[in-house]
Amino acid sequence: MKVLMLNGSPHEKGCTYTALTEVAKELNKAGIETEILHVGGDDVRGCMGCGACVKLGRCIYNNDKVNEAVEKLKGSDGLVVGSPVHYASAGGAITSFLDRFFYSGSAYAVHKPGAAVASARRAGTTATLDQLNKYFMISQMPVVSSQYWNMVHGSCPEDVKKDEEGMQIMRVLGRNMAWLLQSIEAGKKAGISCPQPETEKKRTNFIR
Secondary structure (H helix, E strand, O other): OOEEEEEEOOOOOOOHHHHHHHHHHHHHOOEEEEEEEOOOOOOOOOOOOOOOOHOOOOOOOOOOOOOHHHHHHHHEEEEEEEEEEOOOOEEEHHHHHHHHHHHHHHHHOOOOOOEEEEEOOOOOOOHHHHHHHHHHHOOOOOOOOOOOEEEEEEEEHHHHHHHHHHHHHHHHHHHHHHHHHHHHHHHHHOOOOOOOOOOOOOOOOOOO
């Protein structure tokens, strides 16, 4: 099994990376492969709503890692998204990235466990987690939690490592995701299949 981890921080080996690696260690201990893909340092454009991905099967823009990440998602069993807090919300780059990532590749995320991790100096983490979790929830992904909100605090990696509670939260998150992945795998072997979608997806507009 494998978990794809997206690092949405502009800093490749910063606070968000430190949190993600703590989660990855626990997944690795359980025999689950992990890959951290740094996407927050790229020049990422937002979704234009052009609908080309529906026809092409991929995002029309190829100047960043969105299509690469979707391909990696196809071969992954779970997803972890990490983001720093910028103005009490997820960073701009990871927000634009996830808009296009899920719009073009959400079909490959269905029923795969997802978890969000937020990193902040002081505040805005719960708002950021709420924002990130919405991508999972609209894509029928089981959301993985920990013993507290999935967050760490610090201005640099050394600070984050001193956040004993935050690091413990990351370890528990990793073990919880490993357990859920193993449970899903055991269920498949026991003949339990994924829920089947309804034949028609309803869309009700507020204004008609």
